[in-house]
Every structure is written in structure tokens, then in C-alpha cells.
Amino acid sequence: MIALTLDRIADITRSRVGGPARLTDTVTGPVTIDSRQVAPGALFAALSGERVDGHDFAAAAVAAGATAVLASRPVAEPHLIVDGGDAGVVTALGRLARTVVDELTAADVVGVTGSSGKTTTKDLLAQVLGALGPTIAPTGSYNNEIGHPLTVLRADTSTRHIVLEVAARGIGHIAHLCSIAPPRIGVVLNVGSAHVGEFGSRAAIAQAKGELVEALPTAEDGGVAVLNADDDAVIGMAARTRARVVSYGRSEQAQVRARNVELTPLGCARFELWLRGRGTAPVELRLVGEHQVHNALAVAAVAAEAGMGVADIAAALSQAGSVSRWRMEVTERRDGVTVINDAYNANPESMAAALQTLTAVAQQRRAFAVLGHMAELGAVHEAEHERLGQAVAAAGIEGLIVVGEQAEPVAAGAESVSAWRGQALRVPDAAHAVAALRERLRPKDVVMVKGSRVAGLERVAEELISGEDAK
Template sequence: MIALTLDRIAEITQARTRGSAQPTDSVTGPVVIDSRQAGPGSLFVALGGERVDGHDFADAAVAAGATAVLGSRPVAAPQLLVDGGDAEVVAALGRLARAVVEELPGADVVGVTGSSGKTTTKDLLAQVLGRLGPTIAPAGSFNNEIGHPLTVLRADESTRFVVLEVAARGIGHIAHLCSIAPPRVGVVLNVGSAHMGEFGSRSAIAQAKGELVEALPGAEQGGVAVLNADDDAVIGMAPRTGARVVSFGLAEHADVRARDVELDGSGRAGFTLELGGRSAAVRLALVGTHQVHNALAVAAVAAESGMDVEEIAAALGEAGPVSRWRMEVTDRSDGVTVVNDAYNANPESMGAALRTLQVLAQRRRSFAVLGHMAELGDTHDAEHERIGRLAAETGVDVLIAVGEQAAPIADGARGAAAWRGETLRVADAEQAAAALRERLRPKDVVMVKGSRVAGLEQVAEQLTSEEAAK
């Protein structure tokens, strides 16, 4: 973070200094919400929680070197106090982030949204743009009203790019995040079925995702909207922005295009990247054909930032997975391949995972360990049954549906004419791991996928940790 005095922070956040806080003392270190991460010159933001209250750790944060505590309940430590509870502390955090962004005229803010692929694309962008200069990006899916400003506040005068993942749980959420850190470049990957239960329709999801392109500056101010040409709901957002539109996809009319897409035996995509009348061969280090669209979005942003096609192709080929449990591939010594894609799931990403498993398996036995997809509302049963049928069509040998809410996946597979495999229903991750131990043979392939609440990463971690312990 750029250095700011406490009186300046108080002015920005609409807080008042109290206790031993000295107005001329400066915050020069990170802004944190975990007292264990506090260090010299940091600002500790105290928030209440379901199990612990951050205010109770104010003294520990200051003892670790924090200059002051931003909170809503008086504490003995040097403090910036706001009224109104956690909601006002979060609002104050957002105001501070906005002020810092305005002090960084040399930094480009890039926002990324979509129903799936946001985190992977953000990670790719950070690696590729990092070749051009210091780049800030959130860890994992730190994409809400708290994680967003905390990421922004890591930027300083040297920062060249701030890459932000923006998520929505309702109409207006993305607009709010964009008001904290106004993007110059906005990337919309896709509009799928994730959160259908909350939004009610794909058009409502598109309305929310499109708030990103509405927040961009006009073309004359350098605004750029990077839109998926293969998704009608995304490319249909073009009239909603005054920014210049750059399209990406497999379509021939896309500005940034991939042709001759193929997967190697490890499931990694290769393609010819075409942009600006030039082309270059790309071989991704990431697993799955769905990574091609993510890579094309990154290529579009990189080209807008001054990289040529050969540089982009090389950077994409060297960029690897960063965030955990997203197509995380582990090859055991017995030849068993474990693919941990358990961070989250929706119908589109579940389908992509099964198609990737099909490629990885080839002449090997395949196991799909699938949990439920959350927040699908009235479409829950139909979408889960459809995934079961897809598992049958892609030739899964053993399907393990984990948890009662995933039961329709097993029903869909059993009812499919193409189904020739074994179907199991188990209660939890522990039972799924036990079923795998009984059945796995050398060189089998296991795909683990489900919504975050299903906790299926435990299955993959057990399989890999048991191997490591041998």
C-alpha cells in the first residue's frame, strides 16, 4: 500500500482517531483482517465474525507492528473508529481502496467476471501481464466486498497492473465492486447456470455480469471490453458499453481466435493463436479444452497492453496453475492420475471436467467422483441428471455420487442408454475415498468435482497423501 498518515486515512474512511493513535503516524505496510498477518506499519481491520471478533485481537496486531486498528468497537490500541458495525467498516475499507487507486495513475485495473473460469483466468492474466511490470492479483477467489479492496490495497507506486476477479450474488454487486476499483479493461468469460437459484434466469445472470462492461470508460478514454464471441449472452453485452469491444473465441469473426484446437495425452490444449493478422502456436500447461477460452481472453488483454503474438504465446505456455483444487493433477507412483477440481462446480464446468476426464482416460479406467452443484434452484434435479447422462456418454467406468443432493447424478447415469459402468451413491467424502481404495488399480484416472460446500477436495487429498506416505 502507498504510505498514508492516520489523519489522511481517517478523512478517507470517515473514521475518527482515538486512543493513542497519532494523526501523523503512517501506515506503510499491508492492510489485513487477520491479526496473524499484521506486521510493521500495517493496518489491522477488525471485523466481527460468527466465531471470533477481530476487535479481541487488536492488541496482538499492534504488538506485531500494526500502526493502528480500523474497527467499529472501541479498543485500547491506537484506533480509527467508525460507527455502524461491520457494514460500515467494510464500507470504510472500500473507500480507502478507491482513494489508493486514484493515487495510482500508472496502474491499469483489469476486471474479470463470468460464471466459470474467473479464478483461472485471473491467475493466467497475473502471470502473463507480470512480464510487463509489477502486477497485483488476489489469492484464490478473493472476490467479494472484503477481498476486493484488500487486494487493491496491496498496490503501490510501482504497480503496473491490478487484476481483479469480480463476482456477483445479485444485481448491483459487480457495479459496487467496480466503484471501489474502476476498471479500464473488463473481461466477460461466459454466462452459465451458476447461481441460477439466486438469479432465476440466465438473462438475469447476464444482466449482473454486464455491470462490468457498463463500468468501463469510453473508448476515447481507453476503455476496452473483452467479450466471448462464442457466448451469445456475452457478446450481446457490446451495446451496454461505450468501451471499445475486443472479441475472443473460436468463431471466425473473433478478433482474438484459436484454431486447430487439440488435446495431448495429458489433457493439455494446443492451438494456433491468431490476432492482429499474426499467428503463433500455443501449448498450455493447464488441463482441459475449456482453458482455451480462458487463454484467449488473456491473450486479448495482453495484446491491448502491448505484447505481440509471439510473446503472448510463450507467456501462455509457461503460465501454470496457481489457485488450488482447480484441475490440479497429481500422478502417483503407481500410475494413478488424480485430478482435483473440487473447488467449485456448475453445469458448464462439470461438463468440461467430464470431457477432460474422457481425454485423460483413453485406454485407462476412469472414475468420476461427483458432488452436488449448489444454487441451481428449480433446475437442480434436471441439471444433475443431465450430468449423469453426460458421464455415461463420455464413458466413465465408475461414477461415485457423493451426498444426497448428488443422487440425481447417479439416477441420470443409470437411466442413460449408453451407461455400461458402475454407479455408487455414498454419504460423504470419507466413504467416497474408501470406495476408491477398494477399486483403484494402477494407471486408473480419478476426477473429483463438486461445489465447494461438498468438501470433495478431501477425497483427492486422501488419495495423494496416502501415496506420499508410502
């Protein structure tokens, strides 16, 4: 973070300096809500969590080197106090981030949204743009009203790119995040069924995602909207922005395209990257799954706007690896069993992509899908889970293990396909899923684990990787 005195921060955040703090004391960063991450010169923001109250860790934060505590009630340590409880602290963080990003005129802000693929695309962008200069991006899915400003506040005068994952739980959320850190480039990946239970319809999801392109500067001021040409709801957002539109995808109309896509034996995509007017170059991704092609194309479009040539973009994409955990992590055990851990989250579209990846990796080997439920689908919960089960059967996957009562319709859907020769097993939790797999796995089998975050299925993959080999 850029250096700011406490009196300047108080003015920005509309807070009051208290305790033994001095107005001239300076915060140099980082800004954190975790006292364990405090470093000398930090600002510790005290929030009241479900289990602990950050105010109780004010002394520890200052002892570790924090200049002051941003708090909503008085503490004995040097502090800046705001009104409004936790909401007041979060608002203050947003105001501070906006001031910092406005002062960092040399830094380009890139926002990424979509129903799926945001975190992977953000991670790819950070790695590719990093070749051009210091780049800041959130760790994992730090994409809400707390994580957004905390990410921005990691930037300093050396920063050239700030890559932000932008999520929404309702209409207006993305617009709010864009007011904290206004993007020059906005990427919309897709509009799917994730969170349809909260939004009510895919049209409402598209309305929310489109707030990103509405927040962009005009084309004359450098605004660029990077839109998926293969998703009608996304490319339709071109009418909602005054920014210049750059399209990407596999359709002939896209300005950034992938040609001759094929999968390696490990399930990674290989293709020819084509940029209109800039030439072509070969790409071989290290990420697993054909669905990663679209993510890579979005990154290529942004990188081209940042000034990279097609050969450099292709080389950077080919070198980039997985950063955030539990997203298509592929591990091969000593006995040849391959475990695909994609347990971070799930929605109908990402489940379909994961099944495609499982069959591509398995080839002629036996395949097992360990599936938890997809959260936040609302009224379409049962229908979408049954459809998923039917897709498992259609893919010819031999073993289906359904974890938890909410995922039960997946098993019913698979069993409704009379031609399916596989077996559906219903288990109550991750531990039972591991036990079932250990009874059934043979050397060279392939297991894919996926479900919504609340299902906690990463434990299945971790136990399989660290446990015994197949008999």
C-alpha cells in the same frame, strides 16, 4: 499500499482517530483482516466473524507492528473507529481502496467476471502481465466486497497492473465493486447456470455480469471490453458499453482466435494463437482441459491491449501454471493412477468441461468420476443433476461415485441411460468415497473429483494422493 497518515485515512474513511494513536502516524501497508498477516506499518481491520471477533486481536496486531486498528468499537490500541459495525468497516475499506487506486494513475485495472473460469483467468493474467511490470492480483477467489479492496490496497507506486476477479451474488454487486476500483479493461468470460438459484434466470445472470462493461470508460478514454464471441449472452453485451470491444473465441468472427486446437496426452491444449492484424504464434498450455483455451484467449486479448506482441503472449501463456488450489490439479501416483482434483467449485458448464477433460486424459484407461452436488441451482437442481449423470454415461465413464444426498440425482441420471455399462455408487461423504475408491482402483486408472465448495471433496483427492497405491 501507498503511505498515508492516520488523519488522512480518517478523512477518507470518515472515521475518528482514538486511543493512543497520533494523527501523524503513518500506515504503509499491508491492510489485512487477519492479525497473523500483520507486518510493520500495517492497518488491521477488525471484523466480527462467525467464530471470532477481530477486535479481540487488536492487541496482537499492534504488537506485531500494526500502526492502528480500523474498528467499529473502541479498543485500547491506536485505532480509527467507524460507525455501522462490520458494514461500516467494509465501507471504509472500499473508500480507502478507491482513493488509493485513483492516486495510482500509472496502474491499469483489469476486471474479470463470468460464471466459470474467473479465478483461472485471473491467475493467468497476473502471470502474463507480470512480464510487463509489477502486477497485483488476489489470491484464490478473493472477489467480494472485502477481498476486492484488500487486493487493491496491496498496490503501490510501482504497480502497473491490478487484476481483479469480480463476482456477484445479485444485481448491483459488480457495479458496486467497480465503483471501488474502476476498471479500464473488463473481461466477460461466459454466462452460465452458476447461481441461477439466486438470480432466477440466465438472463438475470447476464444482466449482472454486464455491469462490468457498463462501468468501463469510453473508447475515447481507453476503455476496452473483452468479450467471448462464442457466448451469445456475452458478445451481446457489446451494446451495453461505450468502451471499444475486442472479441475472442474460436469463431471466425473473433479478433483473437485459437486455430488447430488439440490436446496433449496429459490433457493440455495446444493451439495456434491468432491476433487479427498482429500475426500468429504457437501455444502449449500447462493447464489441463480444452476449456482452458477460452481462458487463455481472454488473457491474450488483454495482453495485446497492454502492448505485448503475439510471440511474447504465446510464450507467457505456455509458461504460466496453475496458481489457485483445487482447480484441475493433476497428480500421477507411483502406481500410475492419475488424480484430477477440480474440487473447488462446480456448475453445469464446468462439470461438462471437467468430464471432457477426464475422458481426454483417460483415453483407453478406466475412468472414475467422484461428483458432489452443484449448489445454488434452485428449481433446476434435480434436472441439472440428472442431466449431468446422463453426460457421465454418454462419455462412457465406467465408475461414478456420487457423494451426498443432494447429488443423488446424478446417479439416477446415469442409470437412466440403458446403454451405459458403468456402475453408480452412492456414498454419504468424502470418507466413504475414499474407501470405495481404494477398493476399486487399479494401476493406471484415472480419477476426477469435482463438486461445489460446500461438498469439501478436495479431501478425496488429497487422501488418494497421500494414501496407499492401488492393489
